[in-house]
Amino acid sequence: EDKVVQSPLSLVVHEGDTVTLNCSYEVTNFRSLLWYKQEKKAPTFLFMLTSSGIEKKSGRLSSILDKKELFSILNITATQTGDSAVYLCAAVLGGSQGNLIFGKGTKLSVKP
Amino acid sequence: DVKVTQSSRYLVKRTGEKVFLECVQDMDHENMFWYRQDPGLGLRLIYFSYDVKMKEKGDIPEGYSVSREKKERFSLILESASTNQTSMYLCASSGADLSYNEQFFGPGTRLTVL
Numbered sequence: 001e002d003k004v005v006q007s008p009l010s011l012v013v014h015e016g017d018t019v020t021l022n023c024s025y026e027v028t029n030f031r032s033l034l035w036y037k038q039e040k041k042a043p044t045f046l047f048m049l050t051s052s053g054i055e056k057k058s059g060r061l062s063s064i065l066d067k068k069e070l071f072s073i074l075n076i077t078a079t080q081t082g083d084s085a086v087y088l089c090a091a092v093l094g095g096s097q098g099n100l101i102f103g104k105g106t107k108l109s110v111k112p
Numbered sequence: 113d114v115k116v117t118q119s120s121r122y123l124v125k126r127t128g129e130k131v132f133l134e135c136v137q138d139m140d141h142e143n144m145f146w147y148r149q150d151p152g153l154g155l156r157l158i159y160f161s162y163d164v165k166m167k168e169k170g171d172i173p174e175g176y177s178v179s180r181e182k183k184e185r186f187s188l189i190l191e192s193a194s195t196n197q198t199s200m201y202l203c204a205s206s207g208a209d210l211s212y213n214e215q216f217f218g219p220g221t222r223l224t225v226l
Contacts, residue, residue, distance in 0.1 A: 100155075102147075104153060
C-alpha cells in the first residue's frame with residue numbers, strides 16, 4: 001500500500017529557531033515529491049523535488065530529496081510567526097494522471 | 113496566474129439532501145481532483161478526472177459521484193448527504209505534462225451536514 005509519513009505531527013518553536021520537517025514515502029512508481037504550506041485556506045505550493053541530492057531553496061526555506069533512503073526534509077531557518085502552518089508533503093506517482101499521495105502534515109507553531 | 117475557483121466557501125446542508133460542489137479552473141488543465149481534508153487525516157483523494165467525461169475513483173469514493181461535462185468544470189455530488197461528510201472539500205487541477213506535476217488548489221468549501 002502506498003503511503004507517505006510525516007514527522008513530527010506537531011512542533012512548537014520560538015522565533016529564530018531552525019526547524020527540520022521530515023517526510024518518508026513508500027510508493028510504487030514514484031515520480032516526484034511536493035511540499036505545500038497550508039494556513040487557514042488551501043495549500044500553497046512550496047517545492048517540487050524530482051532529483052536526489054539537489055537542494056531547492058526559497059528564502060529561508062530549503063528542501064532536499066533522498067531517493068535511495070526514500071525521504072525528504074524541509075528546513076526553515078530563522079523561523080517567524082508567519083511560518084506557523086501545516087506543512088504537507090505529497091508523493092507524485094507516475095502514470096498519466098500524476099496522482100498524489102499526501103502525508104498527514106506537520107503542524108508548526110512559531111511562538112514570538 | 114492559475115485560478116481554481118469553487119462555488120461556495122461555506123455550505124450547510126441537512127442529512128439526506130443532495131449536494132453539488134462545483135469547481136472551475138481557467139488554465140485548460142487536463143486533470144482535476146476532489147479531496148477532502150479532515151483533522152489528523154490529511155488530504156484524501158475522492159475522485160479525479162483526466163479528461164472530459166473521464167473519471168477515476170480515489171481512496172474514498174463511497175457516498176460521492178462526480179461529473180466532468182466540460183474541461184474547465186469538475187463537480188462533486190453527494191447524492192444523500194450524511195453527517196460524516198462534514199469536512200473541508202478541496203478541488204485541484206494540473207496539466208498533463210508529466211514533468212510538471214504541481215497541483216493548483218481552489219480555496220476550499222467547508223461543508224457542514226446537520
